[in-house]
Amino acid sequence: MIGYLLKRLGSAALVLIAVSFLVFALLDVVPGDVAEILAGDAASAEDVAALRHEMGLDLPLPVRYLRFAEAAILHGDLGKSAVSGRPVADLLISRFGATVTLALASLALSLTVGTMAGLLAAARTGGYLDLAVMALTTLGESLPSFWVSLLLIQVFALKLGWLPVLGAGGPDHLVLPAVALALPAIALIARLVRSCLLDVKGADYVRTAHAKGLSRLIVWRDHIFRNGILPVITMLGLYLGNLLGGAFIIESIFAWPGLGRLVVQAIFDRDFPVVVGAVLLIALIYQLINVVVDMAHAWLDPRVGHEAI
């Protein structure tokens, strides 16, 4: 088990190195750089060149990458923002809490609501409840998140006045962005839970369990649910990464001070140290979640662990 964990962590480190180089290379071919932006439209070509030299932007890509990698790996230093001069690590930390709060709130919401809905639909296959869940999930998956967000604001903040418009603040401020972010996930989980449970529902051992005279509750809880839920765990892991790294639109609309907004603003400002740092952080989280998901699999389904060890 420990060996498996170490192996997974090692490959995660390799992935991070590959991601950091990929981001560096992509940023290198993006038109425009921070020197041009800082120097302003009225600056002469010489001014821009001088600034570029001062910031080390005129060095070849491999040199810049090795300098970055050296500082990051040996000293844990992600550099400074090219625009504000603040350490990238500080900027990331200042936004990370908000991102995690929002992601976990949405995860909790989508997990409870999504699983319940999927379970009900699976238990009543073909019934009205099933139809309703399927219709609502199709809607939930296809509505664009910015539109849903604005609708939530119009209804719950302006018309009804129950909740605040803006994200940051007390717990009541968390509700609307969490719901907006959770909606597609609820739909996804509900559909997945339903179809997984239906697969298991028809399995031989379930029929056997019923035939043994076990109560409906025990069959569903110990046989159908426990076995059917494995793919959902995998999907959840992937989706949590998505909730952490892909909430930019929601963060923007609800003025939520998260990581996504920081990165996108940094891209528009061509503030590359911040972009690289943030992408690495998000990649790291994905990797860690993957490891956790694999571990969870090993725990829930002993076959996985034995094969790997």
Next chain:
Amino acid sequence: MGKLRYLAFLILIIMVAGCGQAPQAPVASATQAPEAAAPTEAAAAPTEAAAAPTEAAAAPTEAAAAPVAGGSVTRAITAEPSSLDPHAAPGSGQNVILPYIYDTLVYRDMDNNSQPYLAKSWEISPDGTIITFTLRDDVTFHDGTPLNADAVVFTFNRFKEAKSSAGAGLAGMTGVEAVDPFTVRFTFSAPSSVFFSTLATPYAGIVSPTAVAAEGEAFGQKPVGSGPFKMADWQQGTAVVLERNPDYHWSPANIANPGAPYLDQVVFKVIPDASTQLAALQAGEVDLIFINSPSHIAKLKADSNVELIETRLNSLIYLGFNEAKAPLDDVKVRQALSHAVNKDEILQAALGGTGQVAFAPMAPTLPGFDPSLKQYELGYDAAKASALLAEAGFSAGADGMLSKDGQPINLTLLTYARAPNEDVATIIQSQLKAIGVNVEIQQFDTATAAKAATAGEFDLLLWRYDRNDSDVLNINLHSKLIGSSNRFAYSNPQVDQLLDQAAHEMNDATRAGYYVEAQKLIMADAPWQPLYIPVDVLAVSKKVQGFQLASMGRVMLNEAQVTAP
């Protein structure tokens, strides 16, 4: 290579922002974010939100009764400032906040004239190369340090060394020295007419030398000036909170309250999305926003809790022609395309009737604008446009599209993603199609579009300037700047000479005269077709009373009070 670069940018955006969200997501982000990124020349041009109301400062309601002390006003900003150090590179958001924290030597009145502020008076030497300021002797910074000649000398040396693009107006400055504790002398290699407008920008705010020494790099996070409000709290990613400076008693002449502000707090909330700003205002979570979307304006007109005040900006939207590319090197073609553009239609269709048609290259709020220039406008005249193109050797094919020597005329129109550029570009596209000219629209994020514009990768450029000085014409149209800020390859020696004279003329009236003459030549050469002057609308909750609008779109809160709604 060019195409590849844009593709790489797109991949990056999708990778980071999209991440499997709804496919609509990246599109929405592209239209929202550049707004925050202070596009066009805002970076080069030190204007605060670039707004300059033309109407005299109009407080919505005069507070006749005794002022109500206390309370807080919340204003929405689209982007969080990266730093509140005035000498840091101008970025988004900071120019809105700086004027509350810092005072400047002079301020600009509504006619863009310099008026005393921290400087009681000044004297310009006959040759224009020495300017001596006499300072107020009763001003202290928020940290208690006295604001004297040494602080001013420190500030301007620091500002010049910072090489901030906002400090370009200090280029001719050779020295600054303290003559006595409250007298400062600036020396110049040649007279510099842009110096005074630079002084009035928030970027020329006087900083506390003690605080700069104490804070070092953190000064941008813990700014110390002498303004009516001082830094209280910075909630990263969410809000900047300023509190009242109880010692303030040196407000300039345009403010009736000589003492400290009545408000306890001013809060700047970071709200990137314009629709959210609107909702937050209607929900009472913010008190003050700037809007420019016609549909939002219409929505707020129906809201009885909100006051709408139109501000006109020191800005111009124009269509520029790249003279380095055929057939736009032919003045007849440029004139023809200018005549083909129907500006009234643009205003009606893309701006919902807001804004004002422009005819001269100079924005009407800047010195050097003259209503008589209207007679030189290449106004809408489709027949004349076709005639000029025929003179230039173009003839229409069976499909009505023009060509010359078998070559059809296909033009690329470059612009950046910010409402309503896309609509304006589309209307221009259809207007030019009507006279047989094919236009392809390219729209990118601000930085990408600016890069392509400076590299000359366009035929037509739909662009905007925001600047509080008439030297905006020097920056954009002087031939010595071809390849950098003169993106149009426009060159006219007579125009260059007039622009040079204006740059070194310290007499305002004479200087304005040079600009009027230069514009007559420019309008005939047609490197630009001026399109319109944008309007920003200040929307304020009615519970805020007694605020004032000053030049450059500043909202002065020295006299503001909050009353129960």
